[in-house]
Amino acid sequence: MADPRNDLETLIELMAKLPGLGPRSARRAVLHLIKKRGVLLSPLAEAMTRVGQTARECLNCGNIATGDLCDICTSEKRANGQICVVEDVADLWAMERAAVFRGRYHVLGGTLSALDGIGPEELRIPKLRDRISAESVSEVILALGATIDGQTTAHYIVDELPGVTVTSLAQGVPVGGELDYLDDGTITAALNARKSL
Amino acid sequence: MADPRNDLETLIELMAKLPGLGPRSARRAVLHLIKKRGVLLSPLAEAMTRVGQTARECLNCGNIATGDLCDICTSEKRANGQICVVEDVADLWAMERAAVFRGRYHVLGGTLSALDGIGPEELRIPKLRDRISAESVSEVILALGATIDGQTTAHYIVDELPGVTVTSLAQGVPVGGELDYLDDGTITAALNARKSL
Numbered sequence: 001m002a003d004p005r006n007d008l009e010t011l012i013e014l015m016a017k018l019p020g021l022g023p024r025s026a027r028r029a030v031l032h033l034i035k036k037r038g039v040l041l042s043p044l045a046e047a048m049t050r051v052g053q054t055a056r057e058c059l060n061c062g063n064i065a066t067g068d069l070c071d072i073c074t075s076e077k078r079a080n081g082q083i084c085v086v087e088d089v090a091d092l093w094a095m096e097r098a099a100v101f102r103g104r105y106h107v108l109g110g111t112l113s114a115l116d117g118i119g120p121e122e123l124r125i126p127k128l129r130d131r132i133s134a135e136s137v138s139e140v141i142l143a144l145g146a147t148i149d150g151q152t153t154a155h156y157i158v159d160e161l162p163g164v165t166v167t168s169l170a171q172g173v174p175v176g177g178e179l180d181y182l183d184d185g186t187i188t189a190a191l192n193a194r195k196s197l
Numbered sequence: 198m199a200d201p202r203n204d205l206e207t208l209i210e211l212m213a214k215l216p217g218l219g220p221r222s223a224r225r226a227v228l229h230l231i232k233k234r235g236v237l238l239s240p241l242a243e244a245m246t247r248v249g250q251t252a253r254e255c256l257n258c259g260n261i262a263t264g265d266l267c268d269i270c271t272s273e274k275r276a277n278g279q280i281c282v283v284e285d286v287a288d289l290w291a292m293e294r295a296a297v298f299r300g301r302y303h304v305l306g307g308t309l310s311a312l313d314g315i316g317p318e319e320l321r322i323p324k325l326r327d328r329i330s331a332e333s334v335s336e337v338i339l340a341l342g343a344t345i346d347g348q349t350t351a352h353y354i355v356d357e358l359p360g361v362t363v364t365s366l367a368q369g370v371p372v373g374g375e376l377d378y379l380d381d382g383t384i385t386a387a388l389n390a391r392k393s394l
Binding site: 010017021029030032033 | 204207224228238
């Protein structure tokens with residue numbers, strides 16, 4: 001029989017590696033798991049095992065998939081000539097939650113960063129170029145973060161795709177946002193992009 | 198093959214039930230798990246499965262054990278006649294990290310609470326009474342929270358154990374604590390329990 005002390009400590013150490021959890025909250029989470037063994041611990045272990053066995057990267061867009069291609073890339077309904085470029089799968093999920101975009105995605109897996117040595121090859125940008133003709137894309141919508149790295153990446157993609165319509169999400173006041181709490185950059189962007197009513 | 202979308206969503210929903218994680222941080226954690234499949238997801242699934250199969254409650258003290266009794270209750274070295282009463286296994290772990298107490302523990306599993314309908318029977322207090330004679334206990338050390346419920350529980354235990362030396366952890370300024378950040382109650386307790394140097 002394995003040492004029970006070690007099993008518990010291993011579990012706590014692994015949990016502490018999750019983003020948002022530290023050693024203390026990992027211990028609390030593990031105690032909670034043990035208390036709720038039947039309804040939480042066992043189902044969680046099973047769900048993790050299943051996802052570990054099935055989840056992989058879509059060869060086309062970089063989304064999470066179970067086969068070579070993800071649900072969105074295999075769906076003919078989503079082939080509307082639009083590709084939305086996002087940094088990360090989390091951003092793709094955020095777009096899907098809004099349920100307003102009906103095209104396909106391209107997950108870069110990060111942003112260009114000279115400091116971190118991340119160039120176009122690391123970011124699936126060549127694959128994006130290939131998809132433009134292969135999927136007869138009419139518009140590439142950049143949904144990248146409003147950070148320096150995000151904007152650098154946006155400019156690079158525009159230069160890489162001559163002859164393709166490249167657009168970007170609008171910047172401005174968030175819905176429900178109060179001016180008092182917004183940073184200067186957002187107010188400047190919102191003012192410059194003001195619309196006549 | 199099971200629906201991959203559902204597997205992922207199940208995993209996120211279960212993760213969101215952990216203390217300290219909400220829906221957003223659960224999504225972030227799951228993406229992190231998938232990225233680090235080999236080094237984190239699979240080991241975590243295995244550790245959870247193992248802990249789920251082996252971990253149970255020590256019949257004597259309420260600590261987490263793999264057999265009927267936990268490591269501390271089976272160790273003869275820890276039978277020094279002292280029992281430290283704690284609310285929760287997390288508190289037991291905190292005591293063990295300090296590595297200063299060499300006796301055994303008794304995990305109540307909470308505090309008396311009229312509001313929540315938690316009485317002595319729910320708290321393993323009868324079992325504590327049984328252990329006093331069975332393990333020839335000379336001192337019961339109460340390490341309960343300095344809350345109203347914790348102190349109510351402490352008073353109840355003192356009344357329940359006539360003829361037994363019952364002590365309690367000292368209250369005062371935490372090591373490294375600055376007076377400016379302490380609440381009035383702690384300063385009052387520290388002043389009342391002042392020591393001559």
